[in-house]
Amino acid sequence: MLASLADGPKHGHAMIQDIFEMCGTRLGPGTLYGAIARLERQRLIEPLDLEERRQPYRITADGRRVLRAKLATLHQFARAGLRKLEAR
Amino acid sequence: MNPRLARSLTRLYPRAWRDRYGEEFEAFLETHPSTLQAVGDVVGSAFHARVCLLDAFTMDSRQRSLVMMTYAYLAAAAGVNFYFSVDDTPLAEAMRSHAALSMSFRLVAKSSFLAFATVVAVAVPVAFRMLRVAFTERRWDVVGRLAVPPAAALITVAWMAAASIWTGTHWVPMPWDVAGDWNAPADWPPLGVRWPLGAVTFVLLVVGLVASAISVAQAISRSDLTRHRPLWLKITSVTLAGSIVLMALGVVAWGWFAERDASEGFHARNGGLFVSTSFASWTASCAVFVMSVVIALRGAGAAIAVQGGSTRS
Numbered sequence: 241m242l243a244s245l246a247d248g249p250k251h252g253h254a255m256i257q258d259i260f261e262m263c264g265t266r267l268g269p270g271t272l273y274g275a276i277a278r279l280e281r282q283r284l285i286e287p288l289d290l291e292e293r294r295q296p297y298r299i300t301a302d303g304r305r306v307l308r309a310k311l312a313t314l315h316q317f318a319r320a321g322l323r324k325l326e327a328r
Numbered sequence: 329m330n331p332r333l334a335r336s337l338t339r340l341y342p343r344a345w346r347d348r349y350g351e352e353f354e355a356f357l358e359t360h361p362s363t364l365q366a367v368g369d370v371v372g373s374a375f376h377a378r379v380c381l382l383d384a385f386t387m388d389s390r391q392r393s394l395v396m397m398t399y400a401y402l403a404a405a406a407g408v409n410f411y412f413s414v415d416d417t418p419l420a421e422a423m424r425s426h427a428a429l430s431m432s433f434r435l436v437a438k439s440s441f442l443a444f445a446t447v448v449a450v451a452v453p454v455a456f457r458m459l460r461v462a463f464t465e466r467r468w469d470v471v472g473r474l475a476v477p478p479a480a481a482l483i484t485v486a487w488m489a490a491a492s493i494w495t496g497t498h499w500v501p502m503p504w505d506v507a508g509d510w511n512a513p514a515d516w517p518p519l520g521v522r523w524p525l526g527a528v529t530f531v532l533l534v535v536g537l538v539a540s541a542i543s544v545a546q547a548i549s550r551s552d553l554t555r556h557r558p559l560w561l562k563i564t565s566v567t568l569a570g571s572i573v574l575m576a577l578g579v580v581a582w583g584w585f586a587e588r589d590a591s592e593g594f595h596a597r598n599g600g601l602f603v604s605t606s607f608a609s610w611t612a613s614c615a616v617f618v619m620s621v622v623i624a625l626r627g628a629g630a631a632i633a634v635q636g637g638s639t640r641s
Contacts, residue, residue: 268366268368269360269366269369269370270370270372270373270374271373273353273373274376274377277345277348277349277377290352293352294355295355
């Protein structure tokens with residue numbers, strides 16, 4: 241979800257679609273709002289003004305920092321894994 | 329999704345959650361396709377929010393502890409079905425010949441009695457006080473919620489009695505009476521009849537447990553329990569957590585000994601629900617007990633934090 245919001249604010253349906261395009265997983269409505277509640281409580285995302293009953297969210301500065309750290313770890317992990325795979 | 333269904337699903341979430349997300353979530357659901365998968369996802373998430381977001385509620389430590397004790401006990405009661413899933417299988421014979429297996433089985437049974445006694449010791453005075461205050465102050469919302477567990481039990485018992493009368497036998501539909509690896513008594517209906525009737529009882533039991541847990545939690549959160557003695561709450565919550573930990577240890581040990589001493593029977597397909605094995609039942613029980621232990625320990629922690637008066641956090 242943080243990666244989905246990295247390129248700009250989105251509302252629920254846009255996030256579901258974006259996440260599906262990124263990783264092939266379609267989040268259910270309960271799962272999506274469970275994650276929104278958790279990320280907002282951790283101050284990693286924040287709500288913007290309502291747009292026709294649709295609530296957009298954007299990533300916070302803390303959210304960007306956490307996302308960058310997670311992606312760096314994943315990148316390092318993927319590189320190490322690929323290196324081992326290619327060494328055989 | 330039609331607005332009525334969206335509103336009903338949103339109402340499954342705790343009030344504190346609804347206050348923050350209710351309006352936007354309802355609007356979101358109205359524009360979401362109404363699939364069984366989406367409804368299941370929302371129901372599961374709402375239940376998760378009720379169990380895991382208790383810290384976000386506006387409950388004091390005393391109420392939070394009681395709610396967690398309710399959840400922990402109901403989860404443990406569900407897990408104890410493991411008790412019934414093995415005593416009619418080939419493992420019953422193995423339990424007679426292997427002391428360790430039988431001891432761990434008895435540990436689960438004895439601990440479940442201790443847990444039940446503890447729950448009665450804490451529930452009777454609390455329920456009595458809640459009902460007395462609710463009737464005095466005409467809080468029918470609390471009375472209605474406290475009526476859900478007995479109503480759920482009554483519906484389940486009425487169903488079992490009706491099914492027994494309908495089949496014209498002495499058999500009462502139980503989920504664990506559908507195993508096909510043993511000869512049922514001659515006056516029982518055939519397996520093809522027992523299976524669907526037992527499945528209905530299973531659904532009624534699960535729905536009843538979940539509805540009871542949610543309604544009792546709501547009743548507790550709407551009641552003033554500041555006059556309930558903290559020492560009694562601490563003793564009972566620690567005893568309940570201890571007994572659930574013992575039950576969980578017994579279940580884990582039983583599986584370990586079953587694998588060591590009676591591996592063939594442990595993994596044999598017993599023809600029960602979904603043609604399952606005792607190993608599958610044991611794995612499911614372990615998962616439920618782990619959840620129950622975590623909730624019970626959190627409940628005991630909340631009870632220990634209770635001071636003389638009301639402790640808001």
